[in-house]
Amino acid sequence: MDCKKMIIIVSLCFFSCASGTTVRENRPFAWLTDNSKYILMPPEYIENPMDMAQQISAYFAGGDYFLNAYVHANKTGMDMTLLNELGASVGELSYRNGVVSFSSPMFPKSLKPEYIVADFQLCFYNAHLLRQTLEDCGLLFENTGLRRRILQGENVIIEIEKSSGAVRLVNHLRGYSYTLEGDFE
Numbered sequence: 001m002d003c004k005k006m007i008i009i010v011s012l013c014f015f016s017c018a019s020g021t022t023v024r025e026n027r028p029f030a031w032l033t034d035n036s037k038y039i040l041m042p043p044e045y046i047e048n049p050m051d052m053a054q055q056i057s058a059y060f061a062g063g064d065y066f067l068n069a070y071v072h073a074n075k076t077g078m079d080m081t082l083l084n085e086l087g088a089s090v091g092e093l094s095y096r097n098g099v100v101s102f103s104s105p106m107f108p109k110s111l112k113p114e115y116i117v118a119d120f121q122l123c124f125y126n127a128h129l130l131r132q133t134l135e136d137c138g139l140l141f142e143n144t145g146l147r148r149r150i151l152q153g154e155n156v157i158i159e160i161e162k163s164s165g166a167v168r169l170v171n172h173l174r175g176y177s178y179t180l181e182g183d184f185e
Contacts, residue, residue: 028117033152033157038118039133041129043078043096046078047127053069053071056068057179057181058178073120084106100113152173166180167184
């Protein structure tokens with residue numbers, strides 16, 4: 001057997017043995033900090049399924065934005081329809097079977113829907129499982145029931161405050177915030 005064939009065979013064996021890590025890398029993710037890669041959790045980790053209309057008020061890049069959304073989320077996945085003030089669809093987001101998809105004629109193509117899903121999970125997913133996922137990417141998680149905080153060391157990077165009628169997320173690191181209004185009981 002010549003040297004080239006031997007290198008190919010050894011390479012194939014090496015890469016086939018590494019397939020476990022490759023599968024994990026193919027899962028959707030969001031960078032919560034510049035070096036904290038948050039792998040999206042499976043939909044079955046949601047605390048309470050929801051099927052509701054929500055009003056969204058957001059602050060980003062010096063501007064205020066207002067949208068309505070219809071959110072259907074349960075243990076099989078999440079679907080979100082974003083609506084303008086007249087009720088016309090301006091975007092569709094879905095997270096099912098480990099795949100995030102987003103289509104919108106209004107939002108820039110550079111918008112990464114994994115970040116929307118990550119924020120949703122930080123607000124509404126099981127706190128115990130969320131803590132483990134955040135620790136796996138080097139972050140700390142504090143939860144008092146109505147308040148969640150994600151920290152990098154001693155620095156609070158994300159704060160979430162929950163009530164029966166609103167959820168407010170502030171991302172101190174990335175400089176944006178939004179409030180979701182709906183019936184969260």
